[in-house]
Amino acid sequence: MDWIGLYPTWYEPGVGSGWVVGIMATIHVLASHTSVGAAILFAYLAVLAYRRNQPQLLDYIRKYGMFLLVFSYVIGSITGPGIWFTTTVASPRGISALIHSFVWKWATEWVFFVIEVVGVYLVVYLAGRVDQRTHMRIAVIFGMASYTTMLIILGILSFMLVPGKEIWFTEGGYLNGFYGANTFAQLAMRTAFMFTMTAVVGGIVAARITDPAFKREISRKLAWLGIVSSLVGAALFQWYIRSLPETAHLVMDNRLPGYFQPAILTVLLGILAYFVMTLISSRTLVVWGASLATVSILLFGLWPEEVARESIRKPWVAGQYVYSNQIIGRDVPGMRIKSEIPLLESHGFLKTQVFLPDNLRVVTPDNMLKVGESLALTTCSNCHSLSNTGMRPLHSYFGNTTNVAEVEAYLRGALATGATLYMPMIPLKPEEAEALAVFIVNMKQPQAAIAHIQHKAALAQADPAATSAASFHEVR
Amino acid sequence: MNSAMLYALRDVAGVPSHPIVFLVLGVLTFALHIAAVHVMLGGTALALANAFSRNPMRRRLAAAMTTTAKIAVSVAVVLGVAPLLFVQVTYDPFWYTSNVLSAWWVVGFIVLLIAGYMALYFFYGRNHDLADPQHPVRSGWSLLASLALFLLVGFIMHVLTNQMLSPDKWMQWYAPNGVIDPRGHTLHDYNAWRFGFFIALAAPVTGAWLYAYRRYLAAGRQADAAYLQWVGALAGKMLTIGGIASLALLAGWMATLPPVISGFATSPVVLLSVALLLLTVALPSLLGKRTLQTSLGYAPLAAGTVALIAVATLRELLRWTVLKGVHGYDVFTYPIHMDWYSNVLFFATFALIGGTTLAYFLSIAWKVGHTPQGQIYTPSPAIDRIGTVSLWLIGLWIVQFFVVGFVVWAR
Numbered sequence: 001m002d003w004i005g006l007y008p009t010w011y012e013p014g015v016g017s018g019w020v021v022g023i024m025a026t027i028h029v030l031a032s033h034t035s036v037g038a039a040i041l042f043a044y045l046a047v048l049a050y051r052r053n054q055p056q057l058l059d060y061i062r063k064y065g066m067f068l069l070v071f072s073y074v075i076g077s078i079t080g081p082g083i084w085f086t087t088t089v090a091s092p093r094g095i096s097a098l099i100h101s102f103v104w105k106w107a108t109e110w111v112f113f114v115i116e117v118v119g120v121y122l123v124v125y126l127a128g129r130v131d132q133r134t135h136m137r138i139a140v141i142f143g144m145a146s147y148t149t150m151l152i153i154l155g156i157l158s159f160m161l162v163p164g165k166e167i168w169f170t171e172g173g174y175l176n177g178f179y180g181a182n183t184f185a186q187l188a189m190r191t192a193f194m195f196t197m198t199a200v201v202g203g204i205v206a207a208r209i210t211d212p213a214f215k216r217e218i219s220r221k222l223a224w225l226g227i228v229s230s231l232v233g234a235a236l237f238q239w240y241i242r243s244l245p246e247t248a249h250l251v252m253d254n255r256l257p258g259y260f261q262p263a264i265l266t267v268l269l270g271i272l273a274y275f276v277m278t279l280i281s282s283r284t285l286v287v288w289g290a291s292l293a294t295v296s297i298l299l300f301g302l303w304p305e306e307v308a309r310e311s312i313r314k315p316w317v318a319g320q321y322v323y324s325n326q327i328i329g330r331d332v333p334g335m336r337i338k339s340e341i342p343l344l345e346s347h348g349f350l351k352t353q354v355f356l357p358d359n360l361r362v363v364t365p366d367n368m369l370k371v372g373e374s375l376a377l378t379t380c381s382n383c384h385s386l387s388n389t390g391m392r393p394l395h396s397y398f399g400n401t402t403n404v405a406e407v408e409a410y411l412r413g414a415l416a417t418g419a420t421l422y423m424p425m426i427p428l429k430p431e432e433a434e435a436l437a438v439f440i441v442n443m444k445q446p447q448a449a450i451a452h453i454q455h456k457a458a459l460a461q462a463d464p465a466a467t468s469a470a471s472f473h474e475v476r
Numbered sequence: 477m478n479s480a481m482l483y484a485l486r487d488v489a490g491v492p493s494h495p496i497v498f499l500v501l502g503v504l505t506f507a508l509h510i511a512a513v514h515v516m517l518g519g520t521a522l523a524l525a526n527a528f529s530r531n532p533m534r535r536r537l538a539a540a541m542t543t544t545a546k547i548a549v550s551v552a553v554v555l556g557v558a559p560l561l562f563v564q565v566t567y568d569p570f571w572y573t574s575n576v577l578s579a580w581w582v583v584g585f586i587v588l589l590i591a592g593y594m595a596l597y598f599f600y601g602r603n604h605d606l607a608d609p610q611h612p613v614r615s616g617w618s619l620l621a622s623l624a625l626f627l628l629v630g631f632i633m634h635v636l637t638n639q640m641l642s643p644d645k646w647m648q649w650y651a652p653n654g655v656i657d658p659r660g661h662t663l664h665d666y667n668a669w670r671f672g673f674f675i676a677l678a679a680p681v682t683g684a685w686l687y688a689y690r691r692y693l694a695a696g697r698q699a700d701a702a703y704l705q706w707v708g709a710l711a712g713k714m715l716t717i718g719g720i721a722s723l724a725l726l727a728g729w730m731a732t733l734p735p736v737i738s739g740f741a742t743s744p745v746v747l748l749s750v751a752l753l754l755l756t757v758a759l760p761s762l763l764g765k766r767t768l769q770t771s772l773g774y775a776p777l778a779a780g781t782v783a784l785i786a787v788a789t790l791r792e793l794l795r796w797t798v799l800k801g802v803h804g805y806d807v808f809t810y811p812i813h814m815d816w817y818s819n820v821l822f823f824a825t826f827a828l829i830g831g832t833t834l835a836y837f838l839s840i841a842w843k844v845g846h847t848p849q850g851q852i853y854t855p856s857p858a859i860d861r862i863g864t865v866s867l868w869l870i871g872l873w874i875v876q877f878f879v880v881g882f883v884v885w886a887r
Contacts, residue, residue: 003484007572008650010579011658020583074593077553081560082586088564089579089660092572093487099564100489103498104818110558111822111830117554118837121547129844131854137863138840141833144870151877165884174492174815179884328488335813337488354481355573357651370655377658 004340006326007092008355009377016390017090018383022310024079024086026302030197030294031076033190035068036146037198039116041225042123043143046136056214058127058135064205065124071201073120077113091382093326094160094317101177101319101335102156109152115145154190158183160318161309162245169321172334177319185236185243192233196271199226200297203278203290216282223279230272245320248312251422255311260304267301314383314422323424325379341425348429349375363431365457369449371432372439379426379436386443395443402445404452408437477643479804485569490811493819498562499792499807505558507788510674511681511781512552513630518682518714519545520596520623528616530609533706539607540689542600542619549593549626566807570640570799577639577649578632579660585632592625627675634671635663641798643805669728676725677787679718680757684780686711687760691773696846704768712760715776719757723750733794737801745790752783829873833866 010017042061049057087095099106119142127135155178158164164180167173199222206222209215244252274293278285315323321337323329328340343352350361350371360371376386376394384394398407411426411433418425428436442449491498523541526534563571575582599618605611639649642665649664650656690707693699699707726749730741740746756779766772799805839859847853855863 003481005484005486005488005569007485008576008646009658010576010660012579013659017579024583024586070594070597073550074597075590077550078586078590078593081553081557084560084564085575085582085586088572088575089582092568092576096487096564096568096572097489099561099568100487100491102818103561103565104492104815104822106561107501107558108818108822108825110554110561111825113557114554114830115833115837117550118834118841121550122837122841126840126844129847129853130840131852134840134853134855134860134863137867138837141836141863141867141870144867144874145833148870148874148877151874165887172813174818175880175884179881181885183881184885335489336811354477354484355647355650357647357654357656359654360656374656377656381658 002343002352003354004327004343004349004352005093006353006355006378009381010089011377011381011386012390013385013387014389016385016392017086017381018310018391021083021086021090022303022306024082026298026306028076028079028083029302029306030298031072031079033150033194034197034201035072035076035116035120036150037194038064038068038072038202039120039143039146041143041195041198041202043136043140046123046132046139050132050136053132055128055132056211058132060206060209060214060218061139062124062127063208064202065120065127067201067205069120069124073117077117091317091324091326093328094322094324097318097322098156098160101159101174105152105156105174105178109149112145112148112152116142116149119145150190150194151187154187155179155183158186161248161313163319168334169330169332170334172332176334180243182240182243182245185240189233189236189240192229192236195225195229196233197294197297199223199229199275200271200290200293203285204287204294207285207287207290212282215285219278219282219285222285223275226275227272227279230268230275234268244312247314247422251312251314252308255314255422256308257304260308263300263304267296270296271301311422315424317382324382325424325426326382327424327426329424341427345427348427348432349378350429350432353378363435365453365460368435368438368453368456369442372435372437372442375428375432375436376439379424379428395440398440398444402441402448404434404437404441404449407440408433411437477646477803482569482643482803482805485573486810487568490813491565492813492815494812495566495807495810498566499796502559502562502566503788503792504785505555505562506791507781507785509552509555509559510677510788511784512548512555514678514681515685516545516548516552517623517626517630517675517678518685519548520619520626521678522682523599524616524619524623527603527606527613527619532607532609533703535609536607536703537707537710539603542596542603542606544685544689546596546600549596553589566810567640567795567799569805570643571636573643573646574636574639577646577660578636578663581632581660581663582636585629588625588632589629592622592629595619595622595625630675631666631671632663634674635666638667638670639665641795643803667729667732669725669732673722673725673729676718676722677784679714680722680753681780681784683711683714683716683718684756684776686714687767688774688777690768691771692845694768694773695771698846708768711776715757715760719753723753726750734798734802737797740794740797743793745786745793749783749786749790752779752786756780756783825873829866829869832862832869836862836866 012020042065045057045061049055049061084095119138122138123135123142126138130138155164158180159177162180162182163169163177164183165176168176202222203219206215206218209218271293274289313324316329317324317326321328321330321332327344328337331337331339350356350363356374360367360374363371373386380386380394384392384397386394398410401407411428412430414420415423416425416427416433438449438452441452519541523538523545526538526541529535529538595618599615599622602614602618606613645665649662686707690704690711694704730746733740756776759776759779760767763772763775767776796807799807836859839862840853840855843855843859844853
């Protein structure tokens with residue numbers, strides 16, 4: 001019999017592993033999008049400085065760059081690998097799927113990342129130490145290299161949601177997985193919004209400019225950048241929505257939190273109002289105001305966006321073939337990938353899972369609760385918290401029932417057959433479904449779970465042979 | 477954990493090139509990464525050791541090393557991305573398991589590294605006049621915190637790498653006595669000799685770096701003879717004492733190898749590493765004053781880099797030997813789904829764009845460093861041409877991205 005190559009499970013009871021990834025990703029998106037947008041803004045300002053002989057623009061580049069060295073090139077450059085680290089522990093087969101398909105894309109991005117990091121130091125520290133034309137050229141190279149990092153990562157992010165072309169499933173091919181409508185829609189939308197972030201964060205630096213005329217000039221540039229990019233980004237968001245697969249639309253219609261759309265709209269309008277205000281009067285551009293706008297984007301724009309991005313992938317976590325609980329859920333002939341569902345249907349999780357102690361491979365009344373917990377860890381905890389806090393607590397999805405048989409019926413029915421929208425197909429064997437049901441009921445009402453276990457123990461004592469034949473299985 | 481289980485953990489998509497390609501790239505990029513880590517650690521330690529002195533030379537070095545360490549962290553992070561990528565491709569069963577088993581620390585690694593880096597920036601921001609012994613040092617605690625945090629994140633990374641090599645202990649770590657503990661709160665396994673070796677190497681590597689720093693200052697006539705002599709003496713001490721200490725720790729590490737593979741301790745790669753480290757240590761004595769007066773001042777750093785490549789090879793071969801010899805896992809049997817386009821695109825980008833752009837950037841940075849303060853540096857036509865080529869190549873890369881993308885999309 002084959003093994004299912006599931007890794008051990010990391011479970012974080014406070015917020016859940018998914019939210020740890022989400023927090024890391026949200027911070028990284030703000031820092032990295034700002035830096036890419038700023039790199040292009042620097043290139044534009046450096047060209048202006050050269051053509052109009054305006055060295056004070058270089059001073060602004062230098063100061064904004066110094067700020068970015070901490071904001072983006074400490075926090076951003078560390079949270080980038082940080083997403084790898086957190087997804088590694090929260091969803092190892094999900095990140096592995098991306099790495100193994102796109103290792104060379106990531107390696108290519110790394111080349112540009114090296115150029116970007118060296119470039120930012122040169123742009124910041126060589127302003128005023130090399131001739132303006134050279135500084136302009138360095139800034140342009142830095143801006144272009146920076147943008148290529150975005151080009152590359154967007155294809156991978158799109159693949160996470162859905163492979164670029166449907167034929168990727170049958171024919172494989174890295175290009176078919178990378179390029180598609182969603183790749184370009186997402187790229188266009190993020191390109192626009194990255195300038196919005198650049199304009200907002202750039203305000204923190206511009207607010208400190210002491211020369212009123214120069215402050216007015218920079219303030220107006222940032223305001224126009226922010227207004228145009230916000231409006232264009234909002235329009236491109238519609239294209240992005242239309243490029244999403246049907247499953248994503250179903251999740252959006254049914255499962256996204258109620259605050260998602262109002263939050264996005266409020267942030268957009270708020271940011272627009274903020275830019276209009278700073279456009280009218282540069283005196284309104286103050287450090288605390290720009291900082292507040294930055295935090296607002298982080299909390300009310302990017303966080304809901306990241307949560308939504310995670311939700312609309314359901315039931316998949318990568319490429320529409322790795323389920324969110326790490327099981328390979330469909331055949332991908334183009335990559336010679338076989339679904340693991342048939343093996344699970346034949347032998348169940350307990351017999352095939354690599355990381356399971358032998359004392360939990362056979363269900364008995366004594367270990368039923370622990371087996372249920374291990375199954376909950378494996379099959380549920382990626383998306384559902386097993387405690388009262390965190391992401392989508394598992395126990396709250398079964399109404400008021402504390403009846404093990406009712407929960408088990410759902411697990412063996414809608415869940416095991418894959419009939420629940422946005423949920424993976426989880427083909428539990430009968431004894432596995434029972435153990436998981438006991439664990440779920442135990443979270444809601446321990447007495448009910450204990451009563452069920454005692455009932456099973458009594459049955460086993462009364463007729464050990466029958467119980468053994470029905471429930472016990474040989475340890476492999 | 478038998479080998480069938482280990483093979484089951486492999487990614488079902490296979491790898492898009494032969495595993496040897498990833499292993500070689502992993503070795504090379506790890507060597508560069510660990511060199512930056514050593515300079516980061518050595519630079520921070522030197523800054524800490526000299527920042528509180530009233531001696532102008534020591535304060536000047538502390539200021540230079542604070543700046544050096546600050547940049548070295550950036551370089552270490554960016555260069556560390558590549559070996560992290562490649563280890564996930566080839567040794568995914570081991571890397572992912574080790575990470576999940578200590579997940580709390582894996583997340584902590586990021587938080588602590590950011591804290592350490594911020595602490596270093598904080599110290600830098602508070603002490604712009606550090607080179608001036610008349611100015612008091614502010615917030616020295618942040619420099620100490622920075623070094624402590626860097627060592628801690630280094631230890632976490634060491635444990636994650638070490639735990640990879642013990643699949644036989646994984647189940648006991650995950651489910652001690654049959655009870656699953658999914659919290660990932662524990663760092664399970666470490667090898668003090670191995671960790672000590674990689675940390676101790678910071679001394680000779682920074683010593684070699686100081687020789688290069690001294691030569692750079694001398695060539696640009698940016699320091700007096702007394703300072704250059706003092707830096708040279710310090711570099712020599714760090715190289716010699718640190719080098720010998722490192723070799724002693726390497727011997728201790730090799731003595732802890734499992735009996736089945738104990739012969740690895742005297743294998744050619746270990747002997748070559750020892751020879752190259754000894755050569756690096758001895759080189760300044762062999763070259764004498766030429767390390768100050770000629771470009772041979774950069775030779776210890778070059779030799780040290782080659783020695784680090786040998787050490788990185790040793791580390792990779794040991795991993796292969798342990799996993800194959802002790803646990804029956806052969807990385808070279810990983811199924812290959814060759815993808816020529818992405819292979820060619822990477823190597824072309826790496827060689828052409830990486831090569832020209834970094835050549836352009838580093839040439840300018842080098843020359844600016846030798847340009848007296850207050851003067852504007854204008855590159856020569858030759859350097860300018862490299863910049864033009866770089867600009868065009870990146871532009872072409874972006875064009876091909878969209879052309880290929882639109883063709884695929886429209887198909």
